[in-house]
Amino acid sequence: MSAVGRPLSRRIKARGWLRTESPLHVGGLEHDPSEPLPIAVDGRGRLYVPGTTLAGVLKAWCLGSGENPSAMDEVWGHESENDAGGQASRLITADALVTRTTVTDERGIPAHPLALDALEYRPSVGIDRVTGTAAPEFLYGRQVIPIGCYLQLVLSIESREDPDGDEALMGALLTALIGRQIRLGAATSKGLGLVGLLDDPLDVVVDRFDSPDGLLAVLRNDPARRRSVASLCAQLPELPARREVLDVRITWKPIAPVMVRSGADGLFVDTLPLSTRIDETHLTLVLPGSTIKGMLRTRAELIERTARGLPARAADPGEPATKHSAAFRAQLDQLTAVRVLFGAARDDVRDHQAGALRAEECLACLSIPQELWASVTGFGEETSxxxxxxxxxxxxxxxxxxxxxxxxxxxxxxxxxxxxxxxxxxxxxxxEPHNVAWEPIRLSVDLTRLGVTKAIGLALLLLVLRDLANGRITMGAATNRGFGDVDVTDISLSGGPWADQVSLTDVLAGTEVAGMSEAWTAYLNQEAS
Structure with a gap:
């Protein structure tokens, strides 16, 4: 059997559900530049994740370190420069509707699409390094799909010459999704886009089209066509080298109130802490990954500028807002080590790329009933x-x-x-949150992305973690008014130079930091870009 120009002997198809484990943002059409960054909706106004988004992140995971971009062309398709060859992708992804439940109707269509009014809002602002206030033209926000929503996932691979290898590839992809190794959407370095594939319900079938018995099995919906993820993984797929990642776990507790301001006022309170939904009926407080990453980046800049004796430059007070905005972007992009670790703000710098460090969202260890929060924010009828x-x-x-x-x-x-x-x-x-415990802060560093600057980036990261452990870094809002002091009880690292989990104290006393120290010293002797 074959489609037009596409020989087909076997098809591996998986149908299941992805659950959002952190907020998710997939950009859509923007109608008003003054509104928050919008989320994608389909032609019927339903929230969804396009199949192109799913295909892009799955392909990126398959390519691993990315040293050979054409390594998976036989599966993902490729174009020919002279239009004489090329092929379409053999891995097919469908659009994924966003839903409140995993219930479907008799046609397999999700029965409970997520309503637009269930979206959350995440504000972000840049803090000028000179004035310590909000940087002009650097305030923005985005709509996000909250935690606990579902995406209908439908994947299929059309096989022709190596069906066993394609089954192994499907097994590897499903295993990676179950293990939360693949992220979706925008701002993944700020903790967004974490999803996990549910192992139930998960339907995987292998259809054979190279024999009459196989065709009849498809028509009869023979149960023998079904496979488990474990059976698909019996053979290891041939994948490019994986990316090298360093994981950091920070256990901490607040000494003073720690919070990030919400973008909305309350009914009885002027300033509310930022909250996020954790299930259908409860919320909790959250420190966004953007906040954690921002406070770490600010400290990293302070460390390097202090070591170099290089102050940040601001525009003159009388200059227009555009001049102050340009000066702020120049502050962010001036230091190479900070730029490769946290990312560049402009696309005209020499080594523009996404930052290697990812900061996950950090949730408070408390559960607030939705009815209580609605009465505080002003949506409760009884408390109007x-x-x-x-x-x-x-x-x-x-x-x-x-x-x-x-x-x-x-x-x-x-x-x-x-x-x-x-x-x-x-x-x-x-x-104010008093007597509130928080989950550990989780960071990860893509060492493959750091490349030749790996030693320099790790040296700067260790200096920042050292200052955090010593209580020199505050978190959240109102840090000049007594908020944000924290006590870090433990920092552990695993991955990269440290195969086994090791504490920061042992890392700083170990032999691995000698080479990083030398690279850092040599880097500081170079002129800042």
Whole structure:
């Protein structure tokens, strides 16, 4: 059997569900530049992940270190320069609808698509290294699909000459998806796009078209066509070399309140901590990967600028916002070691590429009922303030429930420097997290991407981790007002030069850092780019 120009003897098809383990953003059509970065929707207005997105990340995983971009052309297809050859991809991906459940109708179409009003919003802002305030023209936000949603996954490989090798490839892809090794969408270096394939329901079938019995088995829906992931993995696929990754795990606890401001005001509180959904009925607080990565990058720049005696430069106060924005981007891209570790802000620098460091989202170890949070944010019908009441008081019942989960309302006021009394219009309130524990911070560094700058990048990373362990780095918002102090109890590394998990203390005292120290010293003796 064959399609037009495509001999076909066997087809391996997998149908299952991906669950979002961190927020997900796949960009869509932008209608208003003043709105947050939008998410892709199909022609019927349903949230979805295009098949091209899925194909792209699956192919990137197959190519591994990427040293030979044409290594998988026979599977993924290729073009010919003179249009005399080439072939289409034999691995076919379908668009994946985003849903609330894994329930399907009689035609196999998801029955509960995720509504647009279930999306979350993630704000981001750049902090100028000179002024310490928000950098002009560097505020943006994006809509994200929350944790706990599902994507319908349909993959198939059309085989012709080496069907056993294609079965092994499908098994490797499914195993990688089950092991959360493949990410989707944008901002994956900031913790977004983590998905995991459910092992149930997961339907894998192998159809044979090279014999009458095989064709009849397809028509009869013979159960013997079904395979398990383990059976597909009986033979190892021939894949290019894998990427080398260093994993970092940071165990910590807050000394002072740690939070990131939400982009919305509350009904009874002016400033709310950023939250994210963890299931259908509960939320928790979150430190976005962008926040963690930003505070680490700021410290890395401080370390290198201090070592070089090289201050950051800002535009003159009277210059327009565009000049200040350009100066801020120049601050970010001036230092090579910082750039290769965290990424470049502009595409006109010499070694422009994505940063090698990834920071995962960090969740608080608390569960907030959705009804309680709705009453605090102002969406609860029972707690709506009386008409005309501009400063409603928080009911004691809500205050007690918040206290039970470790959240306290705190009122603040600015004092007039002349009268010594409260300044007009300067009274505000914050919902502060007290007595809240957090998950460990998880980082990973793509050592393959660092390439020849591997020793320099690792040296800078170890210096940043050392300062974090010594309490020199604060996290989150309002760090100049007593927030953000943390106590790091343990930092462990595994991968790269350290095959087994090892503590940061042992790493800094080990022999592996000697070469990194020499490379770092030689790098600092070079002029900054």
């Amino acid at each position: 303030p009386p008409e005309g009441d501009l400063s409603p008081r928080m009911p004691e019942s809500i205050r007690d429930q918040l206290t039970d989960v470790g959240l306290e309302r705190s009122d603040h006021v600015a004092l007039d420097r002349w009268t010594g009394g409260a300044a007009d219009g300067r009274l505000f309130s914050v919902l």
